Amino acid sequence: MSRLEALKSSPLFQNVPLEALKEAEAVVTQRQFQAGETILTQDMPGESLFLLTSGVARVSRMSLGSRERVLGDVYAPGVVGETAVLATSERSATVTALTDVTALLLYRDHFVTILNRHPRVLWNLAAMLTQRVTHLNDELIAFGLNTEAALGHVFTGLYRQRVLAGVSQPEALPLSTHDIMLRIGASRETVARVLRKLSGEGLLRTTSTHITLLNVAALETATLSEDSHDD
The missing domain is CATH 1.10.10.10 (Winged helix-like DNA-binding domain superfamily/Winged helix DNA-binding domain)
Incomplete structure (x- = not known):
């Protein structure tokens, strides 16, 4: 799969102009991770997000008292690491490759430029975050029962x-x-x-x-x- 095809399949770049895809294609960097390898580490600075193009990753967080809590799994074509990029903050969770993973790395500066030039990408990002909040609300209800x-x-x-x-x-x-x-x-x-x-x-x-x-x-x-x- 070419990088352009991988970007087209990402929820972040659904129904965006070809110009936006080509801008992203020009600045992303492909990274590969073996099963068990850490992709992102909690509390470390976050300068980039990752668009998974193949494989599965697990998101977990270490809480007070050093207790690990698994937050969920992300399947390609999913996105991880966008929270720290948006908030200009440290990573809120650790992401580990469950299988061999291929991802496209997009740095904050490039991402912000694309968002400013192509509002549809921003709309897609908002839709992704809304879905996550809805899922979290449903989870809180279920876990509370x-x-x-x-x-x-x-x-x-x-x-x-x-x-x-x-x-x-x-x-x-x-x-x-x-x-x-x-x-x-x-x-x-x-x-x-x-x-x-x-x-x-x-x-x-x-x-x-x-x-x-x-x-x-x-x-x-x-x-x-x-x-x-x-x-």
């Missing part, structure tokens, strides 16, 4: 991401119990118990490395029964 609702939100959200990214077998989520614990902030015992319940209801199937969704629609409305409780 119970573990089953939290898992349902995480699983179905990841499934939809994989569908949009054109991933083969999007229902087979690459999540271990430890991954889920970091994602929803629950104990291993709580996660295992709720997974057994959902599995017993025929909603999913689990292995040590994957969660396979069997009934996405039912998971979207999952809640704990009245006689169940979280730890």
Whole structure:
């Protein structure tokens, strides 16, 4: 895939003039990361954003007390690192390559120039950020209900991401119990118990490395029964 084609597929450059694409093509730098390699580091200065053109990255944040919390995964053609670029601040999270990742790096100065010249790019950026806020609001509601609702939100959200990214077998989520614990902030015992319940209801199937969704629609409305409780 050429850099111009990669830019066309990015949500940041949807329906923009060819001139804007060519301006971006002239200034982006291609970077490659191996699985497990750090792309961005929390609390470090942020001078550029990354347009993922292939692969998957995981976003995580270290909170007070040095507790890691996984915020989500980003599939190509996603964007990471734009928050620090916009706010002229330090990185708010760490981004790690889950698979081999190829990305186009766009520095702040070049990005600001493109935004000023092509308002459609700014509109796309606003749409991206609005979607993230909406997703965060839904997540806060689900996480505030119970573990089953939290898992349902995480699983179905990841499934939809994989569908949009054109991933083969999007229902087979690459999540271990430890991954889920970091994602929803629950104990291993709580996660295992709720997974057994959902599995017993025929909603999913689990292995040590994957969660396979069997009934996405039912998971979207999952809640704990009245006689169940979280730890």
